[in-house]
Amino acid sequence: MRVAVTGGCGFIGSAVVRHLMEGTSHQVLNVDCMTYAASEETVAAVASDPRYRHVRISINDQPAVEKALAEFQPDAIMHLAAESHVDRSIEGPGAFIQTNIVGTYCLLDVARRYWMGLDGAKKAGFRFLHISTDEVFGHLSPEDPPFTEETAYDPRSPYSASKAASDHLVRAWYHTYGFPAFVTNTTNNYGPWHFPEKLIPLMIINALEGKPLPVYGKGENLRDWLFVEDHARALVRAVEHGRPGETYAIGARQPRSNLEVVRRICALLDELEPDPAGPRERLITFVSDRPGHDFRYEIDPSHAERCLDWEAEHDFETGLRRTVQWYLDNRAWWQRLRRQRYDGRRLGAEA
Structure with a gap:
């Protein structure tokens, strides 16, 4: 397949690009305008492969996107x-x-015109995959069952509302235009x-640098x-393998409270790189909760596991041990980001 990936230098997008390049024989067009959170280093391992190409354009720039699709002729678009x-x-x-709505x-507008111009098997096989979040479903109480594909939307933040709107646009293009x-x-x-x-x-x-570990509310x-x-x-x-018109809720069945996550990070760092000043849990600092902070998100991935054989x-x-070790081994990357683009003052209470 020829796969166009939007946001392919971001966190999840770059993981998708790396997997496409290293785990399949597909060709990849990375469409990324390189905002503050994007990094070309995330795809450096595959950037020299002749199956890979990066175009630095915004998805809001319709003429540029139209030109890129016409040249690349994708069989699928993965929108991240x-x-x-x-x-x-x-x-x-x-x-x-x-970004998320407009x-x-x-x-969608450019992709639909591109799809309409395809013929035969290429048109029938074309797919547009929109990657979204469980935050569009609102929040769960402790006794509620996990989210599924049938859960009603109830976004609570500007971010989740913008993602909910984009999800609705994608489904409207499917139902109105038959767009796959x-x-x-x-x-x-x-x-x-x-x-x-x-x-x-x-x-x-922050734990490596001996700085406070800010946790919203009680960390629950x-x-x-x-x-x-x-x-x-x-x-x-x-x-x-996905089907047009479908929804797939993807999760790992690994719920943890924010405080549990922070404490486990402290324990792993204490094991892998002990701090002479003592256990890093001493750095945990509880701060005022943020507005509209959803209590719980959790997904039942049964449908996706069954349909996608995944x-x-x-x-x-x-996974957390691998992650902590990666940050220990790749200090140059995150230290450079902190100096160049990020002042380190944000609380970052959510992923």
């Missing part, structure tokens, strides 16, 4: 380009509206190359954690 940090969406929702519309699109919703991802403002990398880095908020490489495998399975390979302990 998005603004994704909840705290940033609270401080400045405009960028989320522009950008998705612009991409479908959606995946996933839980919190973690793993290598995660931008330093997100919960797990921020806590690893629960998230279902999925190792990013497992998610990438699921998404490639989806683009290869399941997460990493439990949380295995």
Whole structure:
């Protein structure tokens, strides 16, 4: 297949690009305008492969996207380009509206025209996969069953509202135009190359530097954690075998409270690189909760596991240990990001 990936230099997008290049024979066009959270280093291992190409354009730039699709002639589009940090969406929702809603519309509009111009088997086989989040479903109480593909939407933040809107646009293009699109919703991802403002990398880095580990409220908020490489495998399975009009909820069945996550990071760092000043749990600092903080997200991935013949390979302990070790081994990358683009002051209470 010839697969166009939007946002392919971001955290999840780069994992998808690496898996496509290293685990399949597909050709890849990476469409990424390189916002603050993107890094070309995330795909450096595959960048010299003749099957790979990167174009630095925005999904909002319809003429540029139209030209890129016409030249590459994709069999599928995997749409991962998005603004994704909840705290940033609270401080400045405009960028989320522009990228997640307007950008998705612009991409759908161009992609539909491209699809309409295809013939025969190429048109019949074309797929548009939109990657979304479980946050569109709102929040769960402790006694509620996990989210499924049938859960009603109830977004609570500017970020999740913008993603919900983009999901609805994708489904509208399927139902109105017959455009062969479908959606995946996933839980919190973690793993290598995660931008330093997100919960797990921020806590690893702050702990290494002896800085406070800020935890919202009492740290009781629960998230279902999925190792990013497992998610990438699921998404490639989806683009290869998924059905237009479907939804696939992708999770790992690994719920943990924010406080449990931070404490486990401290324990792993104490084991792998002890701090002469003592156990790192001393750095945990509880801070005022953020507005509209959803209590719990968790997904039942049974449908995706069955339909895509996929399941997460990493439990949380295995995945977190790999992640902590990666940040220990790749200090140059995150130290450079902190100096150049990121001041380290954001709380980063969510992934």
